Amino acid sequence: MTDSSVQKTAIVTGAARGIGLATTKQFLAEGRRVAMIDRDAEALMAEAKALENVLPVVCDVSQPEQVTAMIEQVAETFGRIDALVNNAGVADFGPIEQTSFERWRTVMATNLDGVFLCTQAATAELRKTSGAIVNIASISGLRASTLRVAYGTSKAGVIHLTQQQAAELGEYGIRANCVAPGPVRTKLAMAVHSQEIIDAYHDAIPLNRYGSEDEIASVIVFLCSDRASYVTGQTIASDGGFQSTGVGLPALRT
Template structure:
């Protein structure tokens, strides 16, 4: 892996697919080195093998020991950490009365605990570089919807955690911001969304379409850049205007 001492770096969790992979590629295009983090070793190594200037690290972000080891490995390999993108997440949709505590904790462990653990472990390195944290929440953390009691609550927690980070870490020059994607045309979404849901989103979103992974990644990369040097504590809904148009989709109701 080629590098120069001043070459900026980024850590991206959940980097083996989707928004995380798109973000990785955009960071590489602007000249950064990227630590690609994922717990799916097979998918991670397959994607990382096709890229240059990346360091793949298999890590479950819900496990404190694994997170500490991951940050140490990245710092040792890169010599610096300039940005942390907390993108790793899991989704579990279902009615409140059918959401067991085990399912609730599984979602919280990755979506909220993982953001806390990775950020906390990276702070000493981010202080050295006056680095940036970008946490990936969801439009579901800004507006309630059916079937998202665990997922939506975890993402609302991420938004509040981002504000806490901004308030406490600003004195070190560390910026913390949040991106809340709306409906995104991922392979998973297209596999599970019925035509009725797709049509309903078209009608409910002012831009009349799903977003792309690259469109979300562009916002993330901007927030990590010097162009956003006076932006901290903010949540940007990259959602085609969905947040502005009201609540709930009938097609998503049980």
């Protein structure tokens, strides 16, 4: 049993921007301390400076030694780890025949290897708190689409890895779940999505809009909470119904 009077903590990777930063702020709002993890030191420190009860740690989650050191630093500083959100990821879109093995490995190293490494390194601490793991996949891991051979495959791997974690770590009271976001209205997405792509997504999504970073963060924070205490091994597509509408958009084929 854990002491409910002790302030809970969370680790969020890829916390310098986007969904990771939104998740960090929601954890802080509910009273948790948060270890903000990112390899972009400048962006990480700039965001952390404006927040309280955070520990910024510069770490590349694809590097085993850095991950081990990061988990040790968080455990030493906070004294406990109650939740791990594996959000760090990279996107590299392109046709299969133009995806080099180097590009493939770069995507896999962060998106899949990073989830494995962070979870393995944090398991001993999560056992002490009967903690929660939430891995961030993508709708691209649930349904194939063009130009995503490396990205989509890495996220499909994350979905299965989540089930492996749930099956093996459940006996310690550790829950593992996955969130698969659909199109999210991030600054990056809006910078690279043409109006044609935006319109096509709106037409294909039953809710007729992109999701927000906060909407995805709300699902993540819920899955880390006691309100989800009997939920494990699940993948939740937070996608406005996009998964239900079929495969592929013409605007995304080139």
